[in-house]
Amino acid sequence: MHETAIEKGRDATIERDQLDRLFELLRERGYTVVGPVVRDGAVTWDELSGAADLPAGWTDEQEAGRYGLRHSDSPALFDWTVGPMSAKRYLHPGLVTLWRARRNGNALELLDGDPPPPKLAFFGLRACELAAIAVQDRVLLGGAVVDPVYRARREGALLIAVQCGRAGRTCFCASMETGPAVRPGHDLALTEVLESGRHGFVAEPGSERGAELLAALGARAASAGEAQAAQAAVARAAGGMGRTLETAGLPALLAKSHEHPRWDEVATRCFACGNCTSVCPTCFCVTVEDPTDLATGITRRARRWDSCFSIDFSYIHGGAVRTSIRSRYRQWLTHKLGAWHDQFGTSGCVGCGRCITWCPAGIDITEEAGALRERKRKKEGTRANA
Amino acid sequence: MQTLEPIVAELPLFKGLKPEHIKLISGCASNARYDAGTFVGREGHPADKFWVLREGRMALQIHAPGRGPLTILTLGENDAVGWSWLVPPYQLRFDIHVVQTTRALVFDGKCLRGKFANDPELGYEMMQRFSSMILRRLDAMSLQLLDLYGDHHADHE
Amino acid sequence: MATIMPTTSDIPQASEDGTTAAGRRVPAEGGCGATAAADPMKPAPFRVMGNRTQTHDSFTLTLEPLEPNATLSFAPGQFNMLYVPGAGEAAVSMSGCAGTVRQIEHTVRAVGRVSKLLQRCRRGDVVGVRGPFGVPWPVPLAEGRDVVIMAGGIGLAPLRPALCHLLEHRQRFGRVSLLFGARSPRDILFAREIETWRGRFDVDVEVTVDRGDESWRGLVGVVTTLIPRAHFDPAHTVAFICGPEVMMHFSVRDLERRGVPHARCWVSMERNMKCGVGFCGHCQFGPTFVCKDGPVFRYDRVATLLGIREV
Numbered sequence: 129m130h131e132t133a134i135e136k137g138r139d140a141t142i143e144r145d146q147l148d149r150l151f152e153l154l155r156e157r158g159y160t161v162v163g164p165v166v167r168d169g170a171v172t173w174d175e176l177s178g179a180a181d182l183p184a185g186w187t188d189e190q191e192a193g194r195y196g197l198r199h200s201d202s203p204a205l206f207d208w209t210v211g212p213m214s215a216k217r218y219l220h221p222g223l224v225t226l227w228r229a230r231r232n233g234n235a236l237e238l239l240d241g242d243p244p245p246p247k248l249a250f251f252g253l254r255a256c257e258l259a260a261i262a263v264q265d266r267v268l269l270g271g272a273v274v275d276p277v278y279r280a281r282r283e284g285a286l287l288i289a290v291q292c293g294r295a296g297r298t299c300f301c302a303s304m305e306t307g308p309a310v311r312p313g314h315d316l317a318l319t320e321v322l323e324s325g326r327h328g329f330v331a332e333p334g335s336e337r338g339a340e341l342l343a344a345l346g347a348r349a350a351s352a353g354e355a356q357a358a359q360a361a362v363a364r365a366a367g368g369m370g371r372t373l374e375t376a377g378l379p380a381l382l383a384k385s386h387e388h389p390r391w392d393e394v395a396t397r398c399f400a401c402g403n404c405t406s407v408c409p410t411c412f413c414v415t416v417e418d419p420t421d422l423a424t425g426i427t428r429r430a431r432r433w434d435s436c437f438s439i440d441f442s443y444i445h446g447g448a449v450r451t452s453i454r455s456r457y458r459q460w461l462t463h464k465l466g467a468w469h470d471q472f473g474t475s476g477c478v479g480c481g482r483c484i485t486w487c488p489a490g491i492d493i494t495e496e497a498g499a500l501r502e503r504k505r506k507k508e509g510t511r512a513n514a
Numbered sequence: 515m516q517t518l519e520p521i522v523a524e525l526p527l528f529k530g531l532k533p534e535h536i537k538l539i540s541g542c543a544s545n546a547r548y549d550a551g552t553f554v555g556r557e558g559h560p561a562d563k564f565w566v567l568r569e570g571r572m573a574l575q576i577h578a579p580g581r582g583p584l585t586i587l588t589l590g591e592n593d594a595v596g597w598s599w600l601v602p603p604y605q606l607r608f609d610i611h612v613v614q615t616t617r618a619l620v621f622d623g624k625c626l627r628g629k630f631a632n633d634p635e636l637g638y639e640m641m642q643r644f645s646s647m648i649l650r651r652l653d654a655m656s657l658q659l660l661d662l663y664g665d666h667h668a669d670h671e
Numbered sequence: 672m673a674t675i676m677p678t679t680s681d682i683p684q685a686s687e688d689g690t691t692a693a694g695r696r697v698p699a700e701g702g703c704g705a706t707a708a709a710d711p712m713k714p715a716p717f718r719v720m721g722n723r724t725q726t727h728d729s730f731t732l733t734l735e736p737l738e739p740n741a742t743l744s745f746a747p748g749q750f751n752m753l754y755v756p757g758a759g760e761a762a763v764s765m766s767g768c769a770g771t772v773r774q775i776e777h778t779v780r781a782v783g784r785v786s787k788l789l790q791r792c793r794r795g796d797v798v799g800v801r802g803p804f805g806v807p808w809p810v811p812l813a814e815g816r817d818v819v820i821m822a823g824g825i826g827l828a829p830l831r832p833a834l835c836h837l838l839e840h841r842q843r844f845g846r847v848s849l850l851f852g853a854r855s856p857r858d859i860l861f862a863r864e865i866e867t868w869r870g871r872f873d874v875d876v877e878v879t880v881d882r883g884d885e886s887w888r889g890l891v892g893v894v895t896t897l898i899p900r901a902h903f904d905p906a907h908t909v910a911f912i913c914g915p916e917v918m919m920h921f922s923v924r925d926l927e928r929r930g931v932p933h934a935r936c937w938v939s940m941e942r943n944m945k946c947g948v949g950f951c952g953h954c955q956f957g958p959t960f961v962c963k964d965g966p967v968f969r970y971d972r973v974a975t976l977l978g979i980r981e982v
Binding site: 571573581582583584585586587588590591592613653654655657658660661662663664665 | 728782823824825852853854858879881882883885887888889890891892893895896899900914915917918921
């Protein structure tokens with residue numbers, strides 16, 4: 129009845145009440161749909177059965193070391209920024225059984241690990257999260273050796289992004305050039321538009337799969353007003369960034385700042401709790417364990433998230449290389465904002481601000497990076513290479 | 515008797531010294547040969563010589579009752595042996611055991627001390643050179659002490 | 672013959688400027704049992720063919736793949752992750768002569784939980800092997816030059832394959848020197864082999880201990896004391912050094928004093944490893960992953976990092 133956006137080469141609009149149909153289409157195509165839900169006082173990720181599961185009327189307030197949700201009567205589904213969890217939870221899971229083994233007389237029999245994962249459709253990824261997926265793609269798929277666990281989950285994944293209409297106080301994706309406008313890599317990018325009593329999502333296809341979905345949905349072309357409102361929303365987010373991080377020359381600076389006094393200072397505040405690495409969407413460090421089931425004698429190789437803040441992380445015979453919290457914080461920040469470039473050609477940080485929000489001490493990566501640019505002058509004399 | 519000056523002049527310890535200084539020092543030097551198994555010095559005895567080994571091996575040792583001689587350090591070709599003659603009380607700190615038949619240039623410590631006292635410029639230059647050698651020896655012995663290959667606190671992998 | 676490990680052509684080689692192609696090579700797939708190449712986290716089962724005591728706390732395991740006719744290709748300095756079923760893994764360098772082989776050797780110091788379990792392995796036991804991993808000693812770069820192999824303690828184990836290669840292709844190299852420092856006479860690794868090497872006319876072997884004992888008639892002193900008297904032409908020498916970090920650092924310093932520049936010294940680093948392929952993040956050393964950018968590094972490329980505490 130109405131011309132589809134695809135035919136017109138324009139963005140489409142998905143009505144609010146078409147979402148359930150969209151999810152249905154995804155399921156018909158074999159996807160399990162995951163998206164944002166509110167649970168335990170935060171916006172987190174879970175399987176969606178329908179649009180009713182989405183965080184309608186919820187807004188978040190984030191600051192260093194603080195996260196809170198407020199509810200109102202607003203029908204807006206995406207008036208929040210990011211929760212503690214990201215797509216990492218599904219693509220690079222926190223606990224995986226890589227394989228199991230059984231001793232068979234004098235032979236070692238290898239058995240399967242976790243069953244193949246379901247095909248996932250992510251509904252509601254933010255620009256920073258898409259960027260984080262791209263970063264993890266490089267880490268886990270971009271080298272000579274590919275991580276089969278990540279590949280199995282990533283290959284089939286469908287990515288539906290939802291643009292941010294406002295920025296949070298810990299957000300700095302603009303500084304990291306990862307947002308707030310979604311960069312290519314999505315199958316669909318939606319922007320929630322609420323005006324004149326209408327509630328819909330301006331939808332931009334980013335791939336053939338995305339376009340096919342819009343066509344199957346019969347999504348109509350977006351009106352000029354809707355398209356404008358969508359652009360305004362993203363512009364609002366861009367103009368409202370809570371933090372900035374100056375990236376120019378940062379990797380080179382970090383490479384020669386190992387003795388900067390700032391590390392001593394931040395070490396007095398950091399607990400090395402590892403919250404930051406847990407919520408960070410790009411942190412990829414893992415460890416392996418080999419628990420054995422006493423009843424069956426079957427041992428499994430379990431892979432779980434690990435953190436460079438853990439005291440054992442750098443343990444070699446004799447002791448850990450990085451025993452002080454100072455050295456562990458330095459390792460994390462220098463890696464995230466510096467060495468990552470050497471290793472993978474991009475920054476490891478996407479500016480989502482989670483580490484700032486979820487740090488119990490409220491340590492702010494943007495503030496630390498800024499402080500490292502300062503050359504400290506001691507009263508006794510200047511410090512070389514500070 | 516052939517003069518030892520050319521040989522002394524080539525030793526790293528004395529290389530670059532003025533010819534008159536080489537002459538002075540050579541005046542305190544002579545060739546020596548020691549059989550394996552002999553001692554050229556004993557702990558507590560007067561220290562009045564030092565050696566630059568040309569060939570062979572000497573060992574600095576301490577005799578521990580019930581355990582016999584314990585070697586602290588072995589020295590070989592081109593190594594200087596013995597510094598106790600430099601400073602009072604001019605007394606040897608270790609036994610110096612000739613482990614393999616050794617040819618060496620032996621220097622009379624008292625003779626050298628006299629030359630250095632009379633020629634402070636030479637004395638200062640030689641003190642610097644000896645200090646440098648002692649520092650290197652100290653570095654090496656410090657590393658030896660660290661027990662780098664040893665077992666450190668336990669384990670988990 | 673089925674090859675279950677990446678073939679020699681896939682082994683990253685260090686180039687003259689010290690960079691490697693590690694990370695840009697695709698391991699070969701092919702042959703039955705190519706599980707190791709397809710999934711680097713899956714161990715291949717190997718049978719223990721022998722467990723030979725080396726010193727009071729070290730031993731050499733000889734392993735052979737369970738799969739009949741399967742072989743391994745590795746280069747000197749590479750390592751495997753050895754898996755003790757139900758217990759865990761340890762990264763251990765291969766200590767036998769390199770190439771495409773049916774049996775591999777690992778010389779291990781029993782200092783940790785897994786290494787102590789490996790020590791208890793007997794002929795017939797089955798362990799898991801993942802590998803080979805890592806950048807090897809750049810033996811091709813040493814051709815036409817004098818080579819100094821400097822080892823401290825267990826560091827002789829990852830150097831033994833390099834020495835083996837040098838001796839097997841002796842005419843390609845200049846003077847070959849082995850300088851080895853052990854803690855004490857009873858800690859001398861590969862004692863019998865050292866005597867064999869010493870018996871050759873074309874390699875200089877010097878062994879020293881940090882502390883002698885009542886019967887020791889050899890050299891006493893830290894391994895760096897062997898450098899001044901070693902026979903090599905600094906202008907045309909390549910040095911491979913392996914041992915505790917402190918020992919490597921001072922060895923390179925003293926080699927430099929004799930005129931061997933940092934860019935011709937290669938060291939083997941060690942860090943905590945959980946995967947061996949650059950995913951777990953544990954082995955990071957500055958911007959490098961010791962498992963895939965190392966463990967062998969050209970010294971000038973890590974000299975600054977080695978000077979930073981707790982990096």
